[in-house]
Amino acid sequence: MKALSHLNKYLLKYKWYLIWGTVFTVISNLFGIFPAQLVRYSLDLVRETLDIYYLYDKAELQSALYKIFAFSILLYGILILVMALLKGFFLFLVRQTLIVMSRHIEYDLKNEIYDHYQTLPLSFYRRHNTGDLMARISEDVSKVRMYVGPSIMYGLNLITLFILVISYMVSINARLSLYVLLPLPILSVAIYIVNNVVIRRSEEIQRSLSRLSTTVQEAFSGIRVLKAFVKEDTSAENFARESDLYRQKSLQLTKVDSLFFPLVVLLVGLSNVLVVFVGGQEVMAGRLTPGNITEFILYVYMLTWPVMALGWTTSQTQRAAASQQRINEFLGYKTEIVSEKKLKREIEGALEFKHVRFVYPDSGIVALKDFSMQVKAGESIAILGTTGSGKSTIANLLTRMYDASAGEIRVDNIPIRDYNLTSLREQMGYVPQDVFLFSETISNNVRFGKPDMPQERIEQAVRDADLYQNIIDFPEGFETRIGERGITLSGGQKQRLSIARAIARDPKILILDDCLSAVDTNTENIILNNLKRIMANRTSVIISHRVSSAKLADKIIVLDDGEVVEQGSHEELLAHNGAYRELYEKQLQAEEA
Template sequence: MKALKYLNQYLWKYKWYLILGTLFTIISNLFGIIPAQLVRYALDLVIETVDIYYLFNGTGLQSQMYDIFAFSILLYGLLILGMALLKGIFLFLVRQTIIVMSRHIEFDLKNDVYRHYQTLPTSFFRKHNTGDLMARISEDVSNVRMYVGPALMYGINLIVLFFLVISYMLTVSTKLTAYVLLPLPVLSVSVYVVNNMIMKRSQEIQKQLSGLSTYVQEAFSGIRVIKSFVQEKHSFDNFEKEAENFKRKSLKLTRVDSFFYPIILLLIGLSNILIIYIGGQEIINGNLTPGNITEFILYVNILTWPVMALGWTTSQIQRAASSQARINEFLNEKTTLVSEKNLIKSLEGGITFRNIGFIYPDSGIQALKHFDLEVKQGESVAILGTTGSGKSTLAHLLCRLYDPTSGEILIDGIPLKDYDVHAYRRQIGYVPQDVFLFSDSIRNNVRFGSSDMPMERIEQAVKDADLYRNIQDFPQGFDTVLGERGITLSGGQKQRLSIARAIARDPRILILDDCLSAVDTHTENIILNNLKRIMDHRTSVIISHRVSSAKLADTIVVLSDGAIIEKGTHAELMGNNGAYRELYEKQLVAEEI
């Protein structure tokens, strides 16, 4: 139950739902117990009256006695019916409070988990797969809702009912009550043993479900690759194996759950036998009436459903505890990307890298070492290098998706850690190497995060990215809805749309991370010529492995194994006859061929 303590804040927030729900539960159970006493009175009335009734056989008094007797029985029947109706009304109110509360808590918890996900650094998402993240915010939160909703409702009902019923039973016969409650210790031990098994198997099921969700998500995301390599059967076989493991673990849990009901029914049946046997002796001794025995049997039957629900309730609590422990595991993760001074100011664009070193926390790979570079306001710098040289890592550090392992980055002479993270990121435009587009219209993808962006700016950004004519060819133009991850567009169109999204924000610092790799040379020249105007008076960082993308830059930096091996202008580097010239000549020959 320790993991479930996290939910106390929500229970306190919606305490009036819980208080009213508990009150309505008490009232509904009162209306459920009183009919048992009415049945006792009615039965005793019948037994006491029937002998007297036959004594006056054939007299006019017998008819009068029958009328009084019939009216009394009718009155008891109407009272029992009225009690049942009132119990139903208050049961409705119980659900309208406790179950509604659980839906509010589910809503708040999902929002809190999703909000917390967004605060976590990129390294967190590199360590955990998407299926696991989705399982914790969907399946696990649903299990928790079952605890704060139905399980809590049945648990409160069980406690209230036990207290009320046993109190009434003790007022009738302490001896008979003791015999009726005799099987309860056995029931408690059984519940304890089975619950330990449920806890373990519930955790296994949740882990398996996360793995299954991850596999399905990856399979559907890569469906084009699966079809291209004709691996549909292999993919299905793998899914079937994962589903078979999930089924097997679920069946193991079901077998344990199935022990509850036979055990409870056996113990309830034993209680009924004890009532009849001990109660019969008490009737013979003149201590109880047949109505008392009937009342006790009704009390035991009233307890039957709550006691049967005890197993289900305990199972749900154990599942919720397991799920909440998984949720807490991620909620306890804290971001390291915090602002030290929460500085909010307009950027001018000066960038300084001072002895930067960076090691990826999840893999331990050193991506940068002793990196020094200064980019003045309004200047542009091109970062060139082969795959794995550390180019994209610089973009991640500049967007503050990570913090350097050593050294520091200054923006306008102020440490990057001093800036408010969100205020800083709003003033930069980033075009990632791995383009991601949302399942939304082209218009909304361009103005992503800026709902008030005028249409003129959207169109200009698209024109600068050389995508305007392609959009005009679509039947719905800017309202064309893209498929998942922009699957509707070609690779080059996705890159150009990503560029349009970045420049539409009018950023002070523009970061282009190998964003022209999927376009042809002609389109690249058009985009670069348009970017020349955009980059004017704007600090720009162009990251690429193609020399042609660097021709607009004021300074060119060549990286190798995370370190700078050359730096200068195009003319200076060509005169050095070093790595840059070799790279330039190789790509020039390749383009000519």
């Protein structure tokens, strides 16, 4: 229960649902107990009235007795029906309070987890896969809901019913009550054991089904490759093997599941046998009436479901505790990317890196070693280097996805840690190396940073990214939905749309992280010419491995293994005859070829 204590704040928040749910549970159980007593009164009335009825055989009084007897039985029948209807009504109210409470808590908990996810740094997402994040916010929360909803509901029902029924049974006859209750703990423990086995095997089935689905999905997704390499038979064998494993797991679950209801019927039947046997002795001794025996049998059936639910509830609570523990594990992560002074101001764009060193916390890779650079507001700088040289790390540090391991980064001569994160990022336009587009319309993807952006601004940004003609050619134009991750667009179109999204925000600092790698030379030249105008009087950081992109910048830095090996203007670096000139000549030869 320690892990589940996290939910106490929600139970307190929705305390009136819980309080009224408890009240309605007690009332519904009272209306469930009264009919058993009415049945006892009815049976005893029949037994006693019949003796008197036959005593006045053929007498005038006999018909009067019959009318009174018939009216009494009808009255008892009507009362039992009314009690059943009232019990059903209050059970409805129980579900409208306790189950509704669980849905509110589920909603709040999902929002809490999602909001917390968005505060976590990039290092967290590098350590955990998306499937695990999704499972904790969906599957685990659903299991927790079973605790705050059905488990609490059945638990309250069990407690109130036990207190009411057992206290009343003991007040009638303690000996018979003891014998009646003997099989019920065995029933609860047995159901608990069977339920745990069922849950474990169900989870094995889910894992097997997941593997089976993955096999099918990969086969259909890679059908071209599969056919090209003539691997249809191997694929069919893999599917048959996974399908057979799924069948075996399902049969194992069916064998265990088939024990459930026979076990319940056996133990309930044993309680009934004890009621009849021991109760019969009590009737013969004159301590009970036959109506009491029927009443006790009804009580046994009333207690059967709550006792069954005890095993189920315990099992569900254990699963909820395990799920909440997994949720708490992620909620326990606290981001280190926090603002020290929460400074909000309009930035001009001057950037400075002072002896910055950065080590990726999850892998231990040293990405930058004593890196320094200075950019005045409105200037542009290009950072060149081969794969793994640390170029993209600079973009991550500028957008403060990470904090430097050592050294200092300043914006407008103010430490970047002092800025309010939201305020800082709102004034930056970032085009990532790995383009990510949302399954939305083209217009909504461009206005992602500013939802209230006018259509004219969207169209201008798309023109600057040399994508306007492509969009006009689409049947639905700017309202074209581009599918998951922009699947309907080519690689170059996706990159250009990502550029349009960044420049449409009119940012003070523009960061282009190798954003022209998927476009041809002609398109690159068009975009670069447009960028010259866009970059004017705007601080721009161009990260690339292509010299053609770097030529636009006022200053160029060449990185190698996290260290600056050269820096200067395009002409100065060519004259230096170093790494930059070598890279320039290689790319020039490749373009000519």
